[in-house]
Amino acid sequence: MPLNGEYEPSPSKFFVGEQQVVVADQVERYEESQGAEGAVTRGAPIVVLTSRGARSGKLRKTPLARIEHAAEYAIVAAHRGAAKHPDWYYNLLADPHVELQDATTKRDMIAREVTGDEKAAWWDRALRVIPVIAEYQEKADREIPVFVLTVQ
Numbered sequence: 153m154p155l156n157g158e159y160e161p162s163p164s165k166f167f168v169g170e171q172q173v174v175v176a177d178q179v180e181r182y183e184e185s186q187g188a189e190g191a192v193t194r195g196a197p198i199v200v201l202t203s204r205g206a207r208s209g210k211l212r213k214t215p216l217a218r219i220e221h222a223a224e225y226a227i228v229a230a231h232r233g234a235a236k237h238p239d240w241y242y243n244l245l246a247d248p249h250v251e252l253q254d255a256t257t258k259r260d261m262i263a264r265e266v267t268g269d270e271k272a273a274w275w276d277r278a279l280r281v282i283p284v285i286a287e288y289q290e291k292a293d294r295e296i297p298v299f300v301l302t303v304q
Contacts (some may be wrong), residue, residue, distance in 0.1 A: 153304075154260055155202055155251050160210040166232075171271070181211045187255030192238055197280045200253040201227060203263075205239075206246035214240045217282045218254065219274070224299040225252060226274040228282070233291030252301055262302040268299070274298050 154282040161176035173193070180202055181190035191198055197218040205212050231238040244250065248263040266274060276296060278285055289296050 153249075155204060155211055155249065157189060157204065157209065157211050160205070160208065160212065162212065162214070164186065175279065176213075177292060178215050183213075183253065191245070193217075194282070194284070199225065201240060202251040202253070203240055203243040204247045204249070205276070206242045207209050210241065212243060214238075217278070219278050219281050220254070221274075221277055223303065225254070226266075227263070227280050227299050227301065228275075228285055229297040229299070230282075230285045230288040230292075233288035235293050237294070237297065241297060249304070260304045263299045263301050266298050268302050269299050270300070276299060 161179070165172055166175070172206040178190045179200055182198070185191075193215060198215045199218045201214045201216050203214070203221045203256065206208070216227045219228070227240075229237050229241040231241075244265075250261050250263050252259050252261050256266050275285075278298065286293070
């Protein structure tokens, strides 16, 4: 069942080299072009995750690295090695029902946090796509969570 509700664009910004990227602008380019534009960040291909805000209840869209295996996707809550988890992490804890757009395909999915051997396998896959997460894990004062998204 697709997510319904009011979308609130993210005010977040980040830098790729010296270029500032506004998350909402990247999401808009990606969606309008069906993944033809705005589809790479820091050298990694991306997907767009739509989740429901844990506090606001509004729809939030986040570009994340595309880590896919056997019709499932993983998303890594690295938050560039920050001390706290990204906001979307809390959104998924509150409501694991999400929508994932991978280029032209949108899927309703359920997110679940993985641990143990399953997390280790997905972490290895993630490292192949976004090697910098190893540095983020060293920098973070927390264990970086990994979620697997499965078609509903």
